[in-house]
Amino acid sequence: MTQIDWYMQLNLKARHLRLITALYDHGNLKQVAEISHVTVPAVSKALAELEKGLGLELFSRTAQGLRPTAYGECLVRHARTLMTEIHQARDELKSLSSGAEGKVHVGAFPAATSVLLPQAIALLKQRSPRTNVLVTEGIAQTLLPELWQGRVDIVVGRLPVRNATDGFDEKELLDEPVSLMIRNQHPLARKKRLKWSDLQPYPWVLPPTGTILRAPLERTLEQHGVALPNNYVETLSTSLARAYLLVTDAIAVMAGAVAHDAAQPLKILPLTFPHVMRPRGVLWNKNRGLTPGAELMVQCLEEAATAMKLRPATPVSDQDT
Template sequence: MKHLDWYLQINLKARHLRLLVAIDTYRNLTQVAEVTHVTVPAVSKSLAELERGLGLALFSRTTRGFMPTPYGDCLIRHARAMLAILHQARDELKALSSGAEGKVRIGMLPASASVLVPYALNLLKQQSPGTNVTVIEGTTESLLPELWQGRLDLVVGRLPPPDTLGSFEEKELLEEPVVLMTGRHHPLARQNTLNWSDLCDYPWILPPPGSILRDPLERALEANDVPLSSNYIETLSIHVVRAHLQVSDFIAVMAGSLANDPVQPFHRLPLSLPRLLRPTGVLWNSNRGLTPSAQLMVSCLEEAAQHVLKDFTGSLSPAKSKRTR
């Protein structure tokens, strides 16, 4: 084990990390050679030297290609994380050398953060024009691995259940209810009072199975004797939901702030759902901490949450500020 410690601390290089990730990605030395612009013998030699230096077999040669061993899986996972940190350092150094003040990479859950994030970005650019931002939309399932690997600094949206957080740290930003919405032309929008049974004849826009809202929504509708018809659309795209509500008699479940959209106004049905989801908030990897740019973005998100609350008073309330490991 002393030899392993020595090799990891002295001899392991960034090129070894890139080699491991490339072999794990392509599982074929010919393809690895093509993308790394070296010969196949050179790739094979580098891998052999790495395995010999560590004293561990990192890959098994199989009919399906090069498959990582448990040792390989372990080292590849850390190699991806270390390369992400190096890329982050590169981006920050480039930003500093070009006169910029930094860069922050944000993952956004569009269904819950599409109002909050634009407010926060506007505040960030007012306070620090030289801080540049990359925003990537996605689902919890796609964004949290990117946050863990270090390819994202923050993820903004509905907070996942606490037992799924692991080493992620969170800050609650906004307690935003989930409401039932239609287009303003919808037949139900012309009724002053509604019963749950009035919903039974209309089609739905639903979050897909497996999303954090689908199961609690189904339970809430079932409790009110509202069966989901066979006529529905499943999507997490807020753009699809907005557009379809404008031209159809569908019912959708959306964040309360979206009902007051001045460009595409909607009608909020006067039926109360129980609290189906946790608040909207921001997550980061506590093992990595926050860069100054990311810290500034968190501050802007907190300020933006107050703006959203002020603009949509009556449907929202501020969330308690809390951190959970």
């Protein structure tokens, strides 16, 4: 058994993991001492003992503070994963001891929170009322690192391009076409024959620049001789886009399922939009097993998606008046 084997198996403690991540984040003994409520010599001594035990220099001391060595970078990366696992175990134990049956942390892209995810959560709660759900809304750039590090169990929404999903398993749920939508009272809803040029006078709700849908939308408008609107709102929030459409004559580009709301349905314009995005689905880290709660959530997402596929579309047809 090497010195590293011996120390990692017998002497490495959770307090060591907290120490090196704090030193990595702050790079300053004094700041770490303050947040840890100990003295600077105590922090320095703890780091020296850890480095001596491993026989490795984890941080180099410079005039600007502590800088992680390659050994420090490696250990901090794994320390974060271990601390996440410890916190998840703590949360599960607390949930079980309080009578809950588990907890699932779901990361959701904005469009998934409007229809698919609420219905899946309702199914989960019907089957396991004491399995609790924490939903964090975000975009791929923020949620995929959280999924990789184990801070969320699954991510639901439009599946990212494949090279962004390396290290993850995925399940396709809905392959919805992207559509142009308006409110039922919109002037375009009364047109018997609709042309792309008819869209020109109206305001828009656009996906922000740099998002998956923005460039294909701009290309499509250009191909049909429609100038990019100069009267628009940019958002990824489906709920905001829906609400804005219902009180204005704006046009929005969104997935078809957003139109299906019994209380306040939207109209889908009969203009062909190219298939530019991957299906909606669910992602999880292939290196981690799904918890029972996460497995149940995936099952409920599949059932909710199946139910959504069976709903009829409500496009504006040539017969609409």
